[in-house]
Amino acid sequence: MKIQEFIEILKSKSKFPFEVQQHSEKRVYIRIARENLKDIAIVIFKEMNAKFSIASGVHIREGFEVLYHFTFDKDKFICTVRTLAPHDDPKLDSLVSIIPGATWIEREIYDILGVQFLGHPNLKRLVKAEFLGEKEFPFRKDFNIKKFKEDHGLAPKISFIQPVEQTVKKSK
């Protein structure tokens, strides 16, 4: 199955619009609206037997972009589905009910970017459990590491080595 064939099959099976951007022979990116996320996951994961690899969340100007990477091992290409959650309403449908392996990564994205996943069975904070505030998300662009480190007492105080007073006896 080449990427063109894959796109054709996808077009015939899905009833919603999507935008295709072919990067190279092995990589293809598909942009969809966030309402259709679950439908496309069902088509790709359940019907076309792709392997779910990982999702990445990026903070861009328009909002939070989440990319789901699906690998087709036999056909030697990766299909990446990208979708956008806007700033004022950072919410996406959770894929856990379709792909059990997405549990950890959705929690991670929730944790670092603050994107809510609707329908996730156990959406809790992960990495910043104890020391980051509820509204502090390290991967957002407005996160200031320097200020954060100073607030939490993590900043290493730069101290130059004090010159040792040398008591050299001058010979008279």
Added chain:
Amino acid sequence: MRSIIPIGPFHPLQDEPENFLLTVEGETVVDIDVNIGYIHKGIELLAQQKTYDQTVFLVERICGICSITHTVCFCNAVEDLLKVEIPERAKYIRTILGEIERIHSHLLWMGLAGHFIGYNTVFMWTWKYREPILDMMEYLTGNRQSCGMLKVGGVRRNLEDSRFPALLKTLSEMEPKIKMLAEAVQDDPVLKARLEGVGVLTKKDAIDYCVVGPTARASGVDIDVRRDDPYAAYPYLDWNVIVLNGGDVYSKFLVRVLEVLEAIKILRQAVKQIPKGDFLLEIKEIPPGEGIGRYEAPRGEDIHYVRSNGTNFPERLKVRAPSFINIPSFTASCIGQQIADVTITLAAVDPCYSCTERMISARDLSGNKKYSQKDLLEISHQKTLEISRNLARPADLPKLKKYL
């Protein structure tokens, strides 16, 4: 009676801190929780403050054992972004380094596996066999691990042709020893009794949990990035993907032994076929865009996602290490096992926490239970109190309570 056995955070089972909470009935495990995240450092965020050249050194330090893995994977991702083809010689050099790393990583695991089941002689012998390979790494690149050889667009330094004969000599000295090890594993009745049928991960579970690498291949799932998404010089070489159907620790052990033999085969061909010429492609600038790199690490498939905005610094780097996907499969393979078998089952995945935790901390896999340090202490205190109640006279109880 149910009780909870914490393994870790500091436990000789792993060199790295992690925490497993085993709920046991007698000696049988009925539930397992995985707590990781003790060594989360935030490498992905740190990468955004470093230039592409510096990031190579940073990803090298995601994991010391997979230092070549992550660097090659990152370079693959950036080269995918740039859509460039690197020089042939660089491809071969990457292959050679990667396979040397695979051999030393697998031997390392085998030794540790022997150590976990109390077979220290195996530990010492495999690590003795591993030393010449590390020596070769030092001879070729200048450092035993974390050699800093990779650069976007090729490799930073050349491997001199005059040094390859020494590599071939080491390999031919190693091969009979590895074969002996493979035979010893197949023949030793005690080792077999201890490993066979332990911690079985069925093929269905393997597909459901999306496991990768030797863990998947031992369960009969035929995946290998070197063949499925070729990078470096693998398309030009002749080798086999090892797939076994057992799914138990014994199969995982055997897959790794056989993969070492395959790696020796690959190395011999690569050294023979390596072309002369350029080894570094000059990269002037990195345009806006995104790229995905894949690499077959000793532990499984590694994926890097890089997004550039045209500046010197990557806008986003996402790392998915193989252990991240493999660790959840503990739930499938550990429940119903004996405590004595759990350690080797956990180790059989060859979990690498440095890789996994560059961004993630997982808690409470089963979803409903979570014990804090305090709860655990409380539980263990209750248990000791109960035991002492059974052992001691009633008159002593107030005294005992004082100590608890």
Added chain:
Amino acid sequence: MENLVLYLLAFLVFPGFLFTSTFGLVVSWIDRKVSARIQWRVGPPFFQPFYDLFKLWQKELIIPRSAKGMAFIIAPFIGLAATSLLASIIGIINLNPEYQFVGDVIVIVYLMMIPPLAIIWGGFSSGNPLAALGANREIKLMMGYELPFILAVVTVFFKVGSISLGEIIQYQQVHGALLNHPSMLVAFAVSLLWLQAKLGEIPFDISEAECEIMEGPFIEYSGPLLGVYKVMMAMLHVVCPWFLISIFWGGTSMQGWGILWSVLKFVFIIVLVIIIKNTNPRVRIDQAVKFFWGWVTLLALIAMVLMFLGY
């Protein structure tokens, strides 16, 4: 009064505490050195066990808050005292079989159960779940290995027709070592397996498996108390083989070439233990108990049947 002084000397100096512990530490050096040689290493220097012990003696003693203080402290000393007593009884009777008393073998077998019991007590009292698990395993293992061993000892009783160690040794001085009989050889093999488990060596070091439960019962012990345990284990490495030599292999003699021959017998048993230790992985507790109650007990019964048949 004079007797009391002599008894005290026997208990504290020779062949009791001082002699056995010194000899035991040398044995533990042999253990580490031979293991190292098998693993292609050089191994520690000769005085290493002594250095370790002196260092432990100088270290700080920490009693964890969760531990039950008195039991935690007393347990190792009880084990040590029992082992010293064992050493003096076995040693004196070996020196002069006239000092026997009726049923001393039974006393010895009972006393040999005290060191593991001390470990179990210490483990439970330290209030650590892993230590409790290790102690738990030690109990199961003890139940496993004592049965076949007692059967083997009973076989000796029937063969000699006596239950005192002195008479067993005297019988062997007259009729030659019991090992010359096939039935006794089988019983000796059973006892060697018992020895391996008793000394807590691989493949039966289940209770203190370092990779699974981190030294088990010893996990919370530090400094001098750990040192006491170390000495106790070292002494057990002398006492248990010595007992086996006494009842199966003609005992030890302290005169002329007899000393050399006794030491050779001893070294043979110890090296056998070390080799078994280094060529086997650890077994699971259920496998170990099944092994002892199944195959080893069967072997002990075979020995008994052979003995009654006159072999």
Added chain:
Amino acid sequence: MPNLSTRWLKKSPWVYHVGTGGCNNCDIEILDCLTPRFDVERFGIKLVVSPRHADVLLVSGPVAYHIKPRLQEVYKQVPKPCVVACIGACACSMGIFKDAYSVAGPVDKVIKEIDPNAIFVYVPGCPPKPETMIMALVKALQKI
């Protein structure tokens, strides 16, 4: 000070290994020291599995935020006198992870918070070679 305790400590240092967020490199090099090529048992050095038995803490890696209280707890459990050996560039100075947001500080800073008089040995390198570690330990024990 010619203390009796340190005299024997030199002869038999038992080490306990704590990984606090390094990249594994130093950890496996520490294990390498035990194996036939280097064999630290020659010097009486032994890897123990419980901090209660330890004389030397080998700490590898920058101290990640989550591991900080655990490291301090382990340090409290070690019977004194003991030595803390910072293995690798990260443990000595946080190395490449200096700017990371979840790193609490180098090892000496973290341990000095609970015990200002702790004794430290620094073994720089990324990763330090096993020979370096052995030399550092032997030298450090000669000095105390």
